[in-house]
Amino acid sequence: MENLCNFGEISFSAIEDKLSSSNDTFWHTKKVTEMKNVQFSLAEDQGNYNGIGSLCSNFCFFQDDPSQEEELLFPTNQQKFHHQQKSYQDHEPLDNLQFDMVQFDEQFETKKLPLCDTKKDKQYFQNTPLAAPVEILKNYGKGFKRLLPDEGKILHPVNDFGLVTDNDNERKLSTADIMKIAGTKFIQSSSSSESASGLILNHPFGFSFSGLSDEEKDDISLAESLLACAEKVGYQQFERARKLLSQIESLSSKTGNPVKRVVYYFAEALRQRIDRETGRVSINNMQKKESLFDPEVETKDLTPTLVAFIEDLPFCKVSMFPCVQALIENVTDAKKIHVIDLAIRKGLQWTILMQALQSRSECPLELLKITAISSGNTDTSKLVVEDTGKRLKDFAQSLNIPFSFDTVIVSDLLHLREDHFKIDSDETVAVYSQFALRCKIQQSDQLETVMRVIRTINPRVMVVAEIEANHNSKSFVNRFIEALFYFSAFFDCLEDCMKGDEKNRMIIESMYFSHGIRNNVAEEGAERKSRNVKIDVWRAFFTRFGMVETELSMMSLYQAELVAKRFPCGSSCTFDMNGHCLIVGWKGTPIISVSVWKFI
Template sequence: MENLWEFGEFSFDTTKNVKFSVAEDLGDCNGIESLCSNFGFFEDDPSQEEELLLSTNQQKYHHQPYLDYEAFDNFNIDMVHFDEQQCPTRILPFCDRKKDNQYYQPSPLTPVEILKNYGKGFKRLSPDEGKILHPVNDFDLVTDNQNESKLSTGDIMKIAGTRFIQSSSSSESISGLILNHPFGFSFSGLSDEEKEDVSLAESLLACAEKVGYQQFQRARNFLPHISSLSSKTGNPVKRVVHYFAEALFQRIDKETGRVSSNNTQKIETLFDPEEVSKDLNPTLIAFFEELPFVKVSMFTCVQALIENLKDAKKIHVIDLEIRKGLHWTILMQALQSRTECPLELLKITAIATGNTYTSKLIVEDTGKKLEDFAQSLNIPFLFDTIIVSNLSHLREDLFKKDSEETVAVYSQFALRSNIQQSDQLETVMKVVRTINPIVMVVAETEANHNSKSFVNRFIEALFYFSALFDCLEDCMKGDEKNRMIIESLYFSYGIRNILAEGVERKSTDVKIDVWRAFFARFGMVETKLSMKSLYQAELVAKRFPCGNSCTFDMNGHCLLVGWKGTPINSVSVWKFI
């Protein structure tokens, strides 16, 4: 029987956020004002668910001019030239964390230690008299100025978690607590709505505890109360609790035999985010346009590629998950502006899996659009596709290589879908190792959703999705339709997947420390992201209306992109020894 308090694989990290640029210097470079069209790069030379399912399944794929890219994301970029004198490199208070040397075995923490770390409050940045911003404590802001400060969804979950641990501990344990939480057992300083939200979140945690103990009927007794107080249309706390309660209902019903796993799997196959996201629909376009994480990661990755390929005349990039290839339109525009090393060839090899006709059409459509886009920029371009039934069939001889080409590998959220299929992940890395690229750029989800412990996965997922729901609340206020579709389809699916067991879990996420241990087996060494790449990340984030809540942290050489301090994505650069 699983014990709620066995947190051996689970920990919350106190995150420090870092300001990379110097005040307004970079923001004013070349008159950059437009979010959609004026990003630049630093050069080295100075109910709606059914509607969405129907529209997704009935998409028609046909060749359209390259200008179709502008219909959903206008990437006409005015290149920013990096001026070392204008934006000097400074020593900033980066947070370099200690690496864990044991693969999949973080140091165990007690619940009190976990919530002590988390209860300190993640750090936000507050301007002072100088140009570099410094961390401040969230809870200090709440306590000092409650009338003007609204608790985030993550804040509510932190308070609920602390109260739950305190109320579940013995009196002896309580007397020895070192949490020193500003709210403690009381609701002092909270609004009526915040008090309701904290109580609701506590009830959800109590329900998860019972599931962890396999006390399924007792857990089920909590759910009607939770469901009555939560809602798809309430504030972000009520919404995230609603979808977690739904997932718990499903988990309990499968465990107790009320619903068979086969029936559940049939329902899940009607909507698979991994497949849907290979193409674009209006909801995904809205997600990319209004939330900063994807663009920040994308532009940072491309900046890293530009720097590592600065001397290459013939460039061959292998894309492990090309989707619609928006990142390559960005790279093309950056390469077009090169003066000292004119480009002779850009070749992109896209790896695709599956034998479905739709998958083939999507990749071919992407290739045609990229070819048109390259032609419009007068860039010599070749596009190649490798389609295998699954990645375990990937081989080096499938790649068309030229000894004069400089090879790089690009992986944007491509590896996470293969964590459950370790043989496929191993094959990919062995092939990449054999090809021996000059650099491999990786963007991944920064979360630990791979624990064997149900409770650990639940808590990690609760705080991760709380940050995402909070972000949608701030960034998509004027787009309720797409926000609801994202939450009710994409996020709901992700929550159910994380809370499922065994083979029912189709994909998962691990943190950068786990990827480090995995990559090290193939002779890969993490290289430092340049200050230019870090500036690029910040530059992109602050072009979003909600960009001030997008936070950054350095974990070793890796950049963590987060929301109000909660890590969401990671960007890292790797080379082979």
């Protein structure tokens, strides 16, 4: 950790394998009566958009006493909200996913270093084959704590590890649990060194596997074979890997249970990597195939699949509401609020903010200004952003909120400058970044430019939500294991939240998740654009720009917990704290981080 003090040496590739987002610090339990002013309430159906229900219909900010939990979740008095419902229903729904050099004082001068050097981004081979994978599997096997409501309290930690080790417990193992057990068996069967054996003895899954169902035993064997195949691919033992892969492919299925589904797509990615490494498929052909579907482009538009992802899976809204709450708390005394959004997409977050500001009485709002930043194809970007702006203007008008929308569109973020932003001296500026920075890890010079411009603007607060995963390791095997646990959690979530044969689920798995898996497993160097990093890496990066992390309020944490309750599968949504950062997970596996930053 001492390396964090040496800002000049910080880079994503240097830090990622040394830092973990996990710690055992949880927020203290507090009385519900400490929560004030904000509640979620159910609004009636608000019309349709091409046959798709409104995304903002179920989650609204309203002023009330949040200690009345039943009233929050199941309000009986709908008349209170009827006038707002009528004003919303004519507007199309809004979604979000995901999702010039300036001078500094010497105190904040930063040395520009590449955060991701794709020219040097080649897999490396460890002298001790199992050392790093063992550590990763060991970390994932620590069990987890779930934060649940209790009488008179908001949240408290509960140890759920017993569900795996208790043979009398009839609860089904999660997909991640299957992977943990498979990892332990893989280590036990592969390791002969004394050091690795020591790790196994301390591993929480070092127990007898009796008591598991036949299906679970089959799934564990299948996952163990996948790990063995990945190790052989990592050591370029391609013929041995092919033989093992053929068996894996025959037992996995994209329509089976979540374990068989996730193994199917990882096996598919391993096959593509082998074909690429052995010359059976050229890199150019793989790049052409990848260009046919770009998730970053697809998520800028509203589709039935994306709507289903937002509506059925809890992560987007569970992370969005504490972000908006944190922003509100930092601009409570501002009459003119100017928010710079680094990736606005359809702007669902701003409909939430508007509803919260509508009832603010202490400091009446004179203006809410949103500035959206976009780059790339300027014509296409302009149309997408302007369409979002029109929808937000209509929504603000329906709430009688003074609203202004502006855009900053550049062909390349390297061209972004402070004077692109129309900022008045009496405005309070905030920056909102939801899944925006991860897209620029590979283009480290662009990311540097964006952060330098933001530093010069000096906003009151910057709210950040990012994917909490390490998909930027130079080691193929390490990256494979990290991706396996991350996507296993998502496939498990889809199993609980969607029907097995649902069309949108199949699209999410076969296109969006398959693309992410393939990008992590089958590709290297500049081709690998999916490079998520954990909060510790972002924390070190932000420090270079004179940023300090601030504590999320109990209200923000309560917002996340309350939104999770609104989903049928929300009880499997888990919460952890890493320093001041909220980690939203699925059955203990980290998925998203939410953090708040200020400039010093």
